[in-house]
Amino acid sequence: MSTLPRAAELGLIGCHVCGQVCRFAGGDGDGLACPRCGSALHRRKPASYARTWALLIAAFLMYIPANVLPIMRTASLGDVDDNTILSGVVELWVKGSPSLAVIVFCASIVVPMLKFLALGTLLVSCRRGSGWARRQRAQLYRLVELIGYWSMLDVFVVALLTALVRFGLFSLVEPLPGVVFFGLTVVLTMFASMCFDPRLIWDGQDDSDD
Amino acid sequence: MDAIPEGCADISPSTLLICEQCDTVHRRRSLARGEVAQCARCGAVLERHHGMRIDTLLALVLAALVVFVQATLWPIVTLGLNGQQVAATLWDVIRMMWLDHSQVVAVIAAGTLYVFPLAKILSLGWLLLYARSGRRAPGFRRLMVAMHHLGPWTMSEVFVLGALVSIVKAHLYFDVIPNPGIYFYAALMFLITLFAGVDLARLWDETREDEA
Incomplete structure (x- = not known):
């Protein structure tokens, strides 16, 4: 037993929803409900690996068409211009404001890629019970949770421009399928990071990294 | 600790x-x-411990409710081209995405920008109203659990940044006139950051079930 006791070692279980500390005899807690909030009690989020992997792979499959297909069509006087996520960033950089282009690039490209890499790394390293950089991996998970939903930025930009630019023949903006795939990517990665249980990072045998 | x-x-x-x-x-x-x-x-x-009393929190929630309603009702910006003008409210944004074959996006936007933020503000206000006197509101347990699950699904602050990017993009080709909606959204973003650090779990400890 290390100097920092964990719930299981003391026969305790913490409610994942309200944080209530419950006394607990043994087993994995299935079928018990929190006395305070009524949510099901678990030692670890159920089927964390399988669910996170499934959602992450689904999100990645959506992410391919999201980047390849155009997300927005700009039409003015018969001149049609389709933009992908990346070409939208480039356009903003060249014509508008480079600083906003950097923000959009981070939200649309860096954050989703970071989520795939970070959750993938966490899943693989936790499955192997690795003691490597535990504290840093815990921080990485919190970062993913914190910034994940900002990826929705580009989806809202397309939605707003569609609603605003309606000048008939002169100028028109339409959403294209890429934006639907991108929206789904963001939703699926958010579910994936919710299904991952950060407690797994600390579950390996080796406590040398404490 | x-x-x-x-x-x-x-x-x-x-x-x-x-x-x-x-x-x-x-x-x-x-x-x-x-x-x-x-x-x-x-x-x-x-x-x-963020030092905010229940009354302070309740006042902030009421402010957020007023600002949120105004932000969704008013047009956000108006675009002008050759004398024509088009303005859009949040509701127009959602409706246009639905009509333009992007129903998935319309549903995501309606949920994260409209339904969930409103649900969060209303349930928080309801809980705090009773918590002022140390009581638990009817439906306390269910609302606290629901708020936990709402978690990151309210995205008004992302929408504000999205509006900023849209304005810069639109400004290349059109006249952009800001409308009250955008100012209310800016105020809402400010209120949301104030709330971000609030630890609601304390309501479990600070309230008691009514002796019925």
Whole structure:
């Protein structure tokens, strides 16, 4: 037993929803409900690996068409211009404001890629019970949770421009399928990071990294 | 936060805190104003005392409700081209996405920008209204659980940044006239950041079930 006791070692279980500390005899807690909030009690989020992997792979499959297909069509006087996520960033950089282009690039490209890499790394390293950089991996998970939903930025930009630019023949903006795939990517990665249980990072045998 | 020593099985659970990120058990300590308790193992925030009283929180929630309603009702910006003008409210944005074969996006936008934020503000207001006198509102348990699950699904602040990007993009080709909606959204973003650090779990401790 290390100097920092964990719930299981003391026969305790913490409610994942309200944080209530419950006394607990043994087993994995299935079928018990929190006395305070009524949510099901678990030692670890159920089927964390399988669910996170499934959602992450689904999100990645959506992410391919999201980047390849155009997300927005700009039409003015018969001149049609389709933009992908990346070409939208480039356009903003060249014509508008480079600083906003950097923000959009981070939200649309860096954050989703970071989520795939970070959750993938966490899943693989936790499955192997690795003691490597535990504290840093815990921080990485919190970062993913914190910034994940900002990826929705580009989806809202397309939605707003569609609603605003309606000048008939002169100028028109339409959403294209890429934006639907991108929206789904963001939703699926958010579910994936919710299904991952950060407690797994600390579950390996080796406590040398404490 | 002290980590509890070995062999202290007689400590009552309410004096303990379990880190929700790594399951480390800590002995609970009362925090001074502005203090934040961090997990000794993984560094996650265990508890924070932000110094806001229930009344202050309730006032902020009411302000957020007023600002949110205004932000959704008013047009956000108006675009002009050759004398023509088009303005859009949040509702127009959602409706246009639905009509333009992007129903998935319309549903995401309606949920994250309209339904969930409104649900969060209303349930928070309801809970705080009763919590002022230390009572639990009807439906307390269910609302607290629902608010936990709402988690990151309110995205008004992302929408504000999205509006900024849209304005810059539109400004290349059109005249852009800001409408009240955008100002209310800016105010809403400010209120949301104030709320971000609020630890609602304390409502479990600070309220009691009515003796019925």
